[in-house]
Amino acid sequence: MRFKVMMRRLYYERLAFLSLIYLLLLILLSIIAPFIVPFDPEAQDLNNIMAAPNSHHWFGTDELGRDIFTRILLGGQAAIQAGLIGIMIPLLVGVPLGVISGYMGGIVDDIFMRVVDAILSFPAILLALAITGALGVSLWNAMIAIGIIFTPQFARLARGQTLQVRREPYVEAAKISGSGPFWIMVRHIFPNIASPIIVQASFSFSLAILVEASLSFLGMGAQSPQISWGGMLHQAYSMIFVNPLMMLFPGIAILLSVLAGNFLGDGLRIAIDPRMKRT
Secondary structure, eight states, rough: OOOHHHHHHHHHSSSHHHHHHHHHHHHHHHHHHHOOOOOOOOOOOOTTTTHHHHHSTTTTTTTTTTTTHHHHHHHHHHHHHHHHHHHHHOOOOOOOOHHHHHHHHHHHHHHHHHHHHHHHHHHHHHHHHHHHHHHOSHHHHHHHHHHHHHHHHHHHHHHHHHHHHHTTTHHHHHHHHOOHHHHHHIIIIIHHHHHHHHHHHHHHHHHHHHHHHHHHHHTSOOTSSSSOOHHHHHHHHHTTTTOOOHHHHHHHHHHHHHHHHHHHHHHHHHHOOOSOOOO
């Protein structure tokens, strides 16, 4: 499908289009945040501890007097990094493995699916905790863990789509013309299974943000002085009855980002195939 046609259809899915704009703005802000934040994220103003939102501190301050608005902007960097790494690893590892498994079939496919089924049998968050614990507690290792737990999902999706496409006439024609398996998978199969993978990537992007926030909340993700929305929630948890606004703003940031990824994925699904109805 031509990119312009898909974007035109996506434009009429207004909620999805607004979600795309929000995510693009979030990515832009995460890049320029260090240059535009009004305060040092670690600067403590002991005269304004847990201050309410005001004209000086738009989102108020935390238990150490640090500006919450500044930390929200910088916390978006961890969220975006987790989202991007969380989908790049499956795209670069899971999708090729799924295409190879679906195209080759036989014992290769059997072994591959048993491994995938074994990984998917574990709850995602528990597997992420186990991987992070094995690799070491850090934001980078948390992002690797997120990518690993998403890889089987992308691999299974790519395999299923490949099983449908490999018997199409154009694939059979490529075989007859003497094209090798590698060329067929790259030139004929992958372009024709890309659409559902793009949709899955959008959903996984938002889920990666949620998993990263969960890991950071549990102390298994970003470590001080790195800033994460989940880490901010963890710090605010002990103050929930003293100043609940400390939890409100990072919670809203996570909520909006996750919803935006889901709405965008739903809109992309309809833009790619208008016959599908919104779930």
